[in-house]
Every structure is written in C-alpha cells, then in structure tokens.
Amino acid sequence: MRRWASLAALGAALTMGAHGADAKKKDKREDASGPAPYASTYKPYPGRPTALVGATVYDGRGGRIDNGTVLFEGGRVVGVGAADLAVPSGYDRIDGRGKFVTPGVIDIHSHLGVYPSPSIEALSDGNEMTSPTTPDVWAEHSVWPQDPGFTRALVNGGVTSLQILPGSANLMGGRAVTLKNVASRTVQGMKFPGAPYSLKMACGENPKRVYGGKGQKPSTRMGNFAVNRQAWIDARQYMEGDHAERDLGKDTLEGVLKGEIMVQNHCYRADEMALVLDMAKEFGYKVTAFHHAVEAYKIGDLLRANDVCAAIWADWYGFKMEAYDGIPENAALLAKQGACVVIHSDDENGIQRLNQAAARAQAAGRRIGVDVPDAQVVGWFTYNAAKAMGIGEKTGSLEKGKMADVVLWNGNPLSVYSRPEKVWVDGALMYDAADPKRKPVSDFELGQPGEGDVK
Amino acid sequence: MSRRLVLAAALAASFLAPCAAFAQDFAVTNATVATGDGGEPIANGTVLVRGGKVVAAGAGVAVPAGVQTVDGSGKWVTPGLFSAVTDLGLWDVEGVDDSNDTSADKSPFNAALDVVPALNPASEHIGVSREGGVTRASVTPFNAESIFAGQGALVDLGADPAMVVKGRAFQYVELGESGGRLAGGSRVAAHAALRNALREAREAVALQPGAQRQGDVLLTREDALALGRVIDGTQALYVGVERAADIRSVLALRAEFPKLDLVLVGATEGWLVASEIAAAQVPVITNPMHDLPASFEMLAATMSNVGRMKKAGVKVAIGMFAGSDQPRYAPQQAGNLVALGRIQGATGLSWGEALAAITSVPAEISGLGGKAGILAPGAAGDVVLWDGDPLELSSAPVAVWIDGVKQPLGNRQSRLRERYKDLDETYQPKAYAW
Numbered sequence: 038m039r040r041w042a043s044l045a046a047l048g049a050a051l052t053m054g055a056h057g058a059d060a061k062k063k064d065k066r067e068d069a070s071g072p073a074p075y076a077s078t079y080k081p082y083p084g085r086p087t088a089l090v091g092a093t094v095y096d097g098r099g100g101r102i103d104n105g106t107v108l109f110e111g112g113r114v115v116g117v118g119a120a121d122l123a124v125p126s127g128y129d130r131i132d133g134r135g136k137f138v139t140p141g142v143i144d145i146h147s148h149l150g151v152y153p154s155p156s157i158e159a160l161s162d163g164n165e166m167t168s169p170t171t172p173d174v175w176a177e178h179s180v181w182p183q184d185p186g187f188t189r190a191l192v193n194g195g196v197t198s199l200q201i202l203p204g205s206a207n208l209m210g211g212r213a214v215t216l217k218n219v220a221s222r223t224v225q226g227m228k229f230p231g232a233p234y235s236l237k238m239a240c241g242e243n244p245k246r247v248y249g250g251k252g253q254k255p256s257t258r259m260g261n262f263a264v265n266r267q268a269w270i271d272a273r274q275y276m277e278g279d280h281a282e283r284d285l286g287k288d289t290l291e292g293v294l295k296g297e298i299m300v301q302n303h304c305y306r307a308d309e310m311a312l313v314l315d316m317a318k319e320f321g322y323k324v325t326a327f328h329h330a331v332e333a334y335k336i337g338d339l340l341r342a343n344d345v346c347a348a349i350w351a352d353w354y355g356f357k358m359e360a361y362d363g364i365p366e367n368a369a370l371l372a373k374q375g376a377c378v379v380i381h382s383d384d385e386n387g388i389q390r391l392n393q394a395a396a397r398a399q400a401a402g403r404r405i406g407v408d409v410p411d412a413q414v415v416g417w418f419t420y421n422a423a424k425a426m427g428i429g430e431k432t433g434s435l436e437k438g439k440m441a442d443v444v445l446w447n448g449n450p451l452s453v454y455s456r457p458e459k460v461w462v463d464g465a466l467m468y469d470a471a472d473p474k475r476k477p478v479s480d481f482e483l484g485q486p487g488e489g490d491v492k
Numbered sequence: 493m494s495r496r497l498v499l500a501a502a503l504a505a506s507f508l509a510p511c512a513a514f515a516q517d518f519a520v521t522n523a524t525v526a527t528g529d530g531g532e533p534i535a536n537g538t539v540l541v542r543g544g545k546v547v548a549a550g551a552g553v554a555v556p557a558g559v560q561t562v563d564g565s566g567k568w569v570t571p572g573l574f575s576a577v578t579d580l581g582l583w584d585v586e587g588v589d590d591s592n593d594t595s596a597d598k599s600p601f602n603a604a605l606d607v608v609p610a611l612n613p614a615s616e617h618i619g620v621s622r623e624g625g626v627t628r629a630s631v632t633p634f635n636a637e638s639i640f641a642g643q644g645a646l647v648d649l650g651a652d653p654a655m656v657v658k659g660r661a662f663q664y665v666e667l668g669e670s671g672g673r674l675a676g677g678s679r680v681a682a683h684a685a686l687r688n689a690l691r692e693a694r695e696a697v698a699l700q701p702g703a704q705r706q707g708d709v710l711l712t713r714e715d716a717l718a719l720g721r722v723i724d725g726t727q728a729l730y731v732g733v734e735r736a737a738d739i740r741s742v743l744a745l746r747a748e749f750p751k752l753d754l755v756l757v758g759a760t761e762g763w764l765v766a767s768e769i770a771a772a773q774v775p776v777i778t779n780p781m782h783d784l785p786a787s788f789e790m791l792a793a794t795m796s797n798v799g800r801m802k803k804a805g806v807k808v809a810i811g812m813f814a815g816s817d818q819p820r821y822a823p824q825q826a827g828n829l830v831a832l833g834r835i836q837g838a839t840g841l842s843w844g845e846a847l848a849a850i851t852s853v854p855a856e857i858s859g860l861g862g863k864a865g866i867l868a869p870g871a872a873g874d875v876v877l878w879d880g881d882p883l884e885l886s887s888a889p890v891a892v893w894i895d896g897v898k899q900p901l902g903n904r905q906s907r908l909r910e911r912y913k914d915l916d917e918t919y920q921p922k923a924y925a926w
Contacts, residue, residue: 154784154785154786155786155787155790156786156787157787157788185784189783189784193783193795242587334909335912335915335922336915337915352818354905355584355585355616356585356587356815356816357585357586357587357588358585358588360585361585362908364905364908365905366909370909370912385786386784389783390828393824393828396885396886397824400885400887404888447834451886452884452885453824453827453828453883453885454830454831454834454884455831456831456834470835470836473837482785482791485785485791486761486791487793487794490794490796491795491796491832491835491836491838492783492784492795
C-alpha cells in the first residue's frame with residue numbers, strides 16, 4: 038500500500054511540473070471535471086448487529102483465532118478477538134462452533150457480466166476486438182447485472198467483491214471495474230465505492246494471434262511491445278499537453294502514468310513478464326499484478342523485488358503454448374520466495390471455488406516441503422486480491438473499521454466438504470443456506486426451469 | 493463378416509490382458525479401503541493383488557506368505573480412477589492445432605473416425621493424470637463438421653506402449669444445440685441427419701460383397717459401415733444432449749431403433765426427466781459442476797443433478813474431462829457432491845457413491861463392469877494408495893498400480909518443479925539443473 042501511495046505522489050508531481058511549464062494554458066479537462074462519471078450508487082443494505090461466536094477465524098492477513106469472536110455493526114467490523122471478547126448487548130449471536138469465518142472471498146479476475154451466462158453472441162461484450170489498443174473502453178459499460186453467475190459466486194463461492202476485466206484479445210483491453218457482489222438493477226448499483234480503476238493489459242499469444250490473423254500489427258511478440266511502447270509515448274505527450282482535445286484512451290493511460298489507475302497484466306511466460314516490468318520502468322508506471330502467470334514460479338525473486346502480485350489458477354496448464362509450463366506448485370514456490378500470491382478464477386465456475394483452488398495449491402506445496410499455513414492461504418483469495426485491486430484498506434480482511442464482508446463456512450474452507458453457510462456484504466446478510474428465500478435469483482432465471490433451486 | 497468382426501474378436505480376446513511380465517503380487521495392508529462399490533470405506537483393510545488382478549479387498553483378508561506387503565497405515569486405498577469421456581492422449585498443447593487430434597474439420601469422414609491410431613501413451617497429460625490416480629479412461633473424438641464425432645476407445649494409463657484396452661468402443665453423436673448447428677441449423681436437421689445416417693448404415697451393412705450402394709447417399713461408405721455397429725447395438729452410442737426435451741427425444745429413438753445401446757453425455761437437465769431416463773435404463777456421463785444456464789439448453793443446471801438422477805435410479809458417472817477440466821480433478825468433483833449433503837434442499841451423494849461415480853460406475857458404463865474401477869476379485873489390479881481421504885483437496889496418490897504393475901509418478905511438471913524449487917543461479921544457469 039505504501040508503494041502504491043508513493044507512486045501516486047510521483048504521478049502528481051510530474052503533472053504539476055507539466056502544468057508549471059505552461060501555466061497560462063488552462064487544462065480544459067479540469068474545467069469539465071465534475072463528479073466521477075458513472076459513479077457508484079451502491080448503498081449497503083440494512084444489517085443487524087451480529088456476533089459470530091466460537092468459530093475458527095481466519096482474518097485474511099495470516100491471523101488465525103480458534104474459538105474466536107467477530108463483531109460487526111452498521112456495515113463495519115467492530116471487533117475481532119478471542120472468546121473473551123465481550124458481545125455487546127443487542128447483538129444477534131450466531132453459534133459458530135465447528136464452523137469457520139473468513140473475510141468475503143474476492144476474485145481479482147472475472148468476466149461475469151461481460152461474458153455472462155448464457156454464453157451467447159448477443160451477450161458477449163468482453164473484448165473490443167477492433168484495435169490492438171482500446172484503453173478507451175470501460176468494462177462497466179458491458180456488464181450485464183442479470184448474469185446468473187453473480188448469484189452462484191455469492192452462494193457457492195462466498196464472493197463479496199470482484200474485478201470485472203475486459204478480455205485479453207487486445208494489448209490494452211480497457212478499464213476494469215470493481216464490483217460489490219450485490220444484485221442490482223444497474224451496474225452503478227454494484228460498483229465498489231471508491232475503488233480505483235485498473236487497466237487490463239495482455240501480452241503474449243492472444244493479441245498477436247487476433248491481430249496477426251487480420252494481417253495487421255501486432256503479429257509477433259516484438260510487435261506487441263512496439264505497439265505498447267508507442268502508446269505509452271503518445272500518452273506521455275498527451276499527459277504533458279493541454280488536453281484541448283480530449284482522448285478517452287489516453288485519459289486512461291495518463292491515469293496509469295500518474296499512478297491513479299492500476300495495471301492488471303495478463304501474462305503467462307516468465308521471460309515476457311520480465312520484459313513487461315522493464316517496459317513499465319521505461320515509461321514510469323507500475324504493474325500491479327500479472328494475471329494467469331503460470332510461469333511466475335520461475336521469477337518469484339523478480340516479482341517480489343518489484344512488488345508485483347501473481348494472480349494465478351491453482352494448476353491449469355497445457356491448454357495453449359504459453360501455458361505449457363504451468364505446475365501445481367506455482368503458488369507455493371512464489372510464497373516460498375516471499376512474493377505475493379492471488380488465486381483468481383477467470384471462470385464462472387472456478388469463481389465458485391476459489392477456496393478449493395487455493396487448497397489444491399497449498400497441498401501441492403506441502404508435498405514438496407513448502408508448508409504454507411492455512412491462515413496465509415486464506416489470504417490468497419481475500420486480502421491479497423483486495424490489495425492488488427486497490428481496496429485492501431476497505432475490505433479483504435477482518436479488521437476493526439473495515440467493511441463487514443464476511444463468510445461463515447460450515448467447515449474449514451480449505452476442505453472440499455465445506456460450503457458458505459451465510460454471507461454478509463457490508464454487514465447485510467445476502468445469503469443464508471438455512472433460508473431458501475435469502476439468495477438472489479436473476480431476472481433471467483425467473484420463471485425458468487430451476488428458478489430459485491439450490492445450484 | 494468380415495475382417496472387421498474378426499478384428500473385434502481379437503480385440504475382445506485381448507481385453508484387459510495385463511502386462512503379466514511386470515505385474516507383481518502385492519498386498520496393501522492396514523489401510524482404509526474403499527472398494528469403489530458405492531459402500532463406505534473399510535477401516536484397517538487389505539487389498540491383495542496377484543497376477544495383475546485383484547484377489548481380495550476388505551477386512552480380514554489374509555496375505556499369503558511370500559507376497560510383498562505395502563504398509564498402508566494412515567493411508568487410503570481405492571481402485572484406480574476411471575476418466576469417462578476424455579481427450580487424454582489426443583493432444584500435447586490443446587491450442588496448438590498441429591499437436592491436437594481431437595477433431596478434424598476438413599476430413600471427409602466423420603463416424604468412421606477412430607481415435608486409436610492417434611493415441612499417444614507418452615503424452616504428458618497421461619503422466620500428469622496417472623500421478624493424480626487416473627488409471628483408465630474412455631477417450632472420445634470431438635465433433636468438427638458433423639453430428640458424428642467418430643469412435644472412441646477404452647485405454648489404460650500404464651507407462652507402457654500398450655494403451656488401448658478396446659478400440660472402437662463407442663460412437664459419439666452430438667444432438668441438442670450444437671448438434672443442430674452442425675447438422676445445418678436446427679435440432680430438426682440433426683434428428684433427420686441421424687435417422688438418415690442410421691438408414692444408410694443399415695443398407696450398407698446389408699450389401700452383398702461387390703454390390704454397389706445406391707447413389708442417393710450422404711455418408712461415405714466408411715462412415716455408413718461404422719454406424720452399422722451402432723444399429724445392431726454391438727457398439728454403444730454416446731449421445732451429447734443437455735435439455736430435458738432433447739433427452740426425451742433421444743430416449744424415443746429406441747422406438748425406431750430398438751437395439752441402440754444409448755449413453756447420455758451431458759444431460760445437464762437430466763434431473764427433470766430422471767424417472768424417464770431410469771425407466772429406459774440409459775446411463776449418464778456428466779460434468780457434475782455445471783450449475784449455470786451456460787446455454788438455453790442448460791437452464792435448469794444444478795450441482796444436484798447427479799444426486800437427483802441417482803436417487804431416481806439412473807446410473808450416473810462423473811466424466812467429460814477435456815481441456816482445462818483435467819481428469820485429475822475427478823476426486824474434487826466427487827467431493828463436492830458429498831458436500832451437498834449438508835446443504836438444505838440439495839441432493840448430493842454419499843461418500844461411497846461419490847467414489848463409485850469416478851471409479852466403478854464409469855467403468856460399468858464403458859462395458860468394464862467388474863473388470864475395472866473396483867477392488868473386487870477378478871478385477872484389473874488398478875490400485876491407488878493415497879496419503880489421505882482421496883476426495884479431499886489435500887490428498888494425493890503416493891503409489892499407483894495398473895494391472896498390478898507399479899507405475900512411475902514423475903512427469904514433465906515434476907521436472908520443472910524440481911528445477912525451480914530454488915532460483916539460485918550463482919554457479920550455473922538453471923538450464924544445467926536436470
């Protein structure tokens with residue numbers, strides 16, 4: 038978090054310098070600036086003061102409390118402690134004995150809403166495959182809030198926040214959006230208040246295949262880099278200019294250069310990640326996380342030194358050439374190097390089982406003598422994801438003052454036999470396994486076979 | 493009658509013949525034994541394998557003198573996992589077309605396509621799956637430009653060249669939405685294509701040697717002859733279908749073609765027509781994790797599908813492992829069905845039933861009932877020793893035997909892992925660590 042703040046400060050200093058050089062020229066964009074466009078209208082739903090008592094608590098930041106107590110009220114966590122933590126009067130007391138409590142699960146890489154179910158052409162809005170760089174498009178303008186996938190992620194996966202990314206056809210795919218996993222009529226009603234934007238970038242096979250296939254640049258990896266570098270040069274020039282003519286795409290890239298917009302970079306191969314890190318240095322921006330980084334284990338030292346997270350599957354491999362060297366020990370070897378691990382889904386089914394994927398990755402490590410404690414593994418799908426989405430100060434862990442995004446599991450979340458029993462978002466009970474009506478059913482599923490069924 | 497039948501007979505004779513030369517007699521003792529028969533695990537049990545076959549499994553099994561014993565204390569023993577309807581051995585890198593033999597979109601043939609010559613026992617994925625406890629599989633071709641994908645094979649995953657257990661074990665036809673698309677644009681077209689193909693097959697098989705086929709045919713001679721085995725029921729017909737109404741249409745085919753040996757693949761909405769499937773005695777191979785309306789033919793998808801069908805009396809196996817849905821995920825999927833048992837309103841499987849759904853049941857559906865996927869006298873000596881509850885995420889095989897032969901468990905992934913266990917290049921580049 039500290040590094041992120043300092044980069045933002047650096048960006049601000051550069052901007053001021055540019056303005057200083059041409060102080061009389063007014064920045065027309067600033068004139069036009071009002072409240073953020075498409076702002077979040079999400080408001081937490083009412084909740085009751087709640088005490089979860091007697092459960093094993095994983096706080097998301099490596100802490101574990103046996104027979105713990107978690108208190109939340111007014112949408113916020115107000116206390117996390119041992120059995121001796123007093124439960125204030127007026128709290129609903131939930132017996133958590135034999136159960137587990139974690140922060141709400143967070144998926145840093147999802148395409149729910151932009152590639153929704155049903156998977157049909159009419160609803161496929163995740164890749165603006167008309168130009169290799171489309172930093173001007175925003176995923177939130179594609180999100181279909183009625184995607185039933187959101188409901189499954191909540192009920193089966195305990196997912197309370199998620200980042201929706203554009204696809205990886207383009208080198209610069211556009212802006213991602215971070216959502217609260219709360220059913221809403223509008224995407225604005227899901228937007229995570231105050232979450233920073235991220236730019237989705239992609240290296241490797243996809244962009245060169247898509248555009249090479251159309252007989253245009255880039256058709257090679259070197260073409261990928263050339264197009265990216267020119268885009269950064271142009272963005273820098275724009276940033277230092279007067280913004281007389283507003284450019285949506287360059288607005289996004291300027292935000293990255295100023296440290297206001299994070300970079301989520303789809304990249305599989307170790308050698309390519311190293312090149313991307315140098316490109317970031319060349320142009321003065323920071324890569325927040327490499328996504329699908331199946332070869333991250335080969336450069337755990339480099340990732341740690343550059344403070345970049347690896348957002349990965351547990352053990353997907355082999356489905357394309359750049360995924361050929363994927364191994365189940367990826368997460369554990371990264372953890373051994375002290376690098377940041379995030380377990381992601383990129384999948385409407387996988388998002389329902391991020392906890393299970395993390396457990397698989399943990400087990401693979403244990404078999405080669407890398408023993409990552411359960412409490413740290415829970416951080417792979419909670420706090421680390423939040424941090425890499427720029428919302429680590431607000432959610433992702435059970436700490437006093439943070440959003441009461443909480444899952445009560447009916448067993449250890451790292452066991453295949455466990456499921457969410459209750460899920461709270463900002464202290465509001467949004468799923469309860471014991472109450473068939475307390476779960477969302479999307480408009481799409483109303484009146485269809487299986488409406489409201491256990492899924 | 494022909495060479496084809498002779499060949500089939502020869503294949504039948506060699507059915508499941510173990511590599512006796514390397515098979516060792518052994519017993520695993522003091523382990524928790526789960527035989528795969530649907531029952532609950534047996535504490536402190538023994539599995540005895542001789543001559544490549546299971547001799548006995550359970551409690552109170554005496555180990556004859558001289559038989560090597562493996563102490564299974566604290567461990568679990570199961571039959572090898574059976575991966576039903578998979579692409580194992582047909583690709584190296586799925587997205588690299590040159591290495592991928594799952595489908596052929598420019599071939600003039602469809603039903604005649606037979607995966608056997610393409611199967612590669614040295615495939616990396618065979619090794620990875622074997623390390624995950626998978627010992628046998630039914631490998632299917634995938635559709636390209638026809639509703640008929642071709643003929644699949646039963647294989648074992650032993651680290652030896654003899655991979656094929658039974659070639660031409662089943663024909664695969666795709667109906668429903670994608671079948672309709674392949675047939676020209678509608679389910680109506682798919683059913684017309686299927687009926688026409690079966691009619692042409694019947695005529696082709698009936699032709700006297702040297703006789704000419706009629707001119708108005710759509711299938712090549714090879715495709716028509718291949719489907720001849722489907723009409724008379726000597727070869728199973730695997731039908732890819734999801735929607736409840738489509739399942740009914742498939743079951744109705746029996747009225748016209750009584751000998752069809754049908755197996756439903758997919759059947760996401762099977763629970764809506766479970767009693768009809770059960771009454772028709774048609775087994776199902778499905779991906780149990782589907783719970784989203786991924787298409788309009790899967791609107792009623794739920795993870796309770798398997799449990800509800802099983803409860804209605806349908807024989808259901810977990811399967812359809814292809815691409816990133818790897819065969820080694822079978823235990824996790826089975827475990828998830830056990831987890832449903834504690835969810836109000838859901839229908840899951842008992843632990844024993846869940847294990848059976850990835851061992852004996854898929855073996856039975858594949859025609860290997862009692863011969864594989866089960867620890868019972870006379871079954872193949874496919875045995876997996878696990879370091880814990882085999883359905884749990886933390887568990888993995890510590891030893892795998894196929895036909896009584898102890899298998900190597902290393903693979904390319906383990907080599908990469910060993911190379912990069914540390915990142916020290918002080919004295920040499922990593923390329924020298926091998």
